[in-house]
Amino acid sequence: MSKILEVKNLVKKFVKANGDIHTAVNDISFYLEEGEIFSFLGPNGAGKSTTINMITTQLSITSGEILIDGESIVNNPIAARQKIGVVAQHNNLDRGLSAFENLVYHGKYFGMTQSAAESKAHELLRDFGLADWKDDYVKSFSGGMAQRLKIARAIMHEPKLLFLDEPTTGLDPAYRKILWQHVLRLNKENNTTVFLTTHYMEEPERFSDRIAVYNTGEIKAIGTLAELRKLVPSESIIYVTLDKIPLGLEFRLSKFQTIKNVVKKDEKTLTVYPHDSKKALNEILSYLDDSQLKLENIQLSHTTLDDIFIHLTTENKGA
Ligand SMILES: Nc1ncnc2c1ncn2[C@@H]1O[C@H](COP(=O)(O)OP(=O)(O)OP(=O)(O)O)[C@@H](O)[C@H]1O
Numbered sequence: 069m070s071k072i073l074e075v076k077n078l079v080k081k082f083v084k085a086n087g088d089i090h091t092a093v094n095d096i097s098f099y100l101e102e103g104e105i106f107s108f109l110g111p112n113g114a115g116k117s118t119t120i121n122m123i124t125t126q127l128s129i130t131s132g133e134i135l136i137d138g139e140s141i142v143n144n145p146i147a148a149r150q151k152i153g154v155v156a157q158h159n160n161l162d163r164g165l166s167a168f169e170n171l172v173y174h175g176k177y178f179g180m181t182q183s184a185a186e187s188k189a190h191e192l193l194r195d196f197g198l199a200d201w202k203d204d205y206v207k208s209f210s211g212g213m214a215q216r217l218k219i220a221r222a223i224m225h226e227p228k229l230l231f232l233d234e235p236t237t238g239l240d241p242a243y244r245k246i247l248w249q250h251v252l253r254l255n256k257e258n259n260t261t262v263f264l265t266t267h268y269m270e271e272p273e274r275f276s277d278r279i280a281v282y283n284t285g286e287i288k289a290i291g292t293l294a295e296l297r298k299l300v301p302s303e304s305i306i307y308v309t310l311d312k313i314p315l316g317l318e319f320r321l322s323k324f325q326t327i328k329n330v331v332k333k334d335e336k337t338l339t340v341y342p343h344d345s346k347k348a349l350n351e352i353l354s355y356l357d358d359s360q361l362k363l364e365n366i367q368l369s370h371t372t373l374d375d376i377f378i379h380l381t382t383e384n385k386g387a
């Protein structure tokens with residue numbers, strides 16, 4: 069395996085309207101192995117798109133280094149661009165061109181012949197349900213149609229490194245499936261490396277080799293799902309929802325032998341990290357009964373990526 073992307077000490081600072089400096093990316097370093105599917109997760113405004121935009125040469129860097137296939141993108145942005153495909157978060161289609169023209173021009177820019185570009189464009193327009201709209205201008209497209217065309221355009225030239233910035237936002241479930249069929253095929257057949265950001269946690273859970281959880285400009289954790297699971301206090305979680313959480317309840321429950329830690333998820337729900345989930349469940353139920361507290365819901369579940377994400381990106385982190 070070789071490193072197809074290396075990001076070293078990357079920083080991006082923006083000047084805000086009031087003149088303050090905002091550090092959107094704060095000295096991050098990571099790499100991608102060729103052929104892996106990597107998910108870069110973080111809350112809104114964390115700096116994910118800023119990171120992608122710098123790597124894909126759409127935004128200048130404040131400092132740091134980005135290497136694609138061992139070559140600096142600053143020294144050779146044109147060579148770097150030839151290796152990548154991007155589904156940007158914003159709509160960057162050419163509104164003055166038809167769907168077909170958007171794809172064919174893009175393919176030719178990336179070195180495809182006219183006939184190869186045309187036949188690939190027909191195939192992708194068909195797969196993404198746009199064949200009947202091939203000659204229509206992009207400005208007449210719905211949000212989901214434009215998103216489908218952006219995806220088709222990014223994979224036209226079968227890039228070595230594919231960046232997907234929230235690609236399934238605005239896509240209905242049938243087209244999400246088609247997107248993933250294409251991405252997984254490219255990954256399997258061409259060893260295409262995929263860099264994904266998404267807020268749909270089931271996507272990295274199902275498809276990623278490694279996941280980075282990123283917040284306020286910094287990488288909080290990076291690894292396989294199994295490795296990230298170890299960073300959460302327990303392998304299962306009990307959510308206890310009451311009509312109202314009385315003062316000090318989390319402290320009292322956290323003293324139980326069967327419980328590792330308790331944190332308040334919101335005004336009505338406690339997140340309980342148990343040592344022994346079944347025993348803890350029984351103890352909680354009998355305690356609530358004895359205390360005559362009104363239980364609305366109690367749920368025991370395996371720790372999901374959602375839980376890991378919340379644990380790593382919220383201030384109140386528990387054990
Ligand atoms: N051109 C800009 N000028 C000033 N600030 C910017 C600019 N672009 C982004 N930012 C700021 O940088 C931060 C990171 O934005 P970014 O778009 O990278 O977040 P994100 O992680 O992609 O969020 P989302 O999940 O909402 O897409 C935000 O606070 C944003 O306001």
Ligand SMILES: [Mg+2]
Pocket residue numbers: 116117118157233
């Ligand atoms: Mg974004």
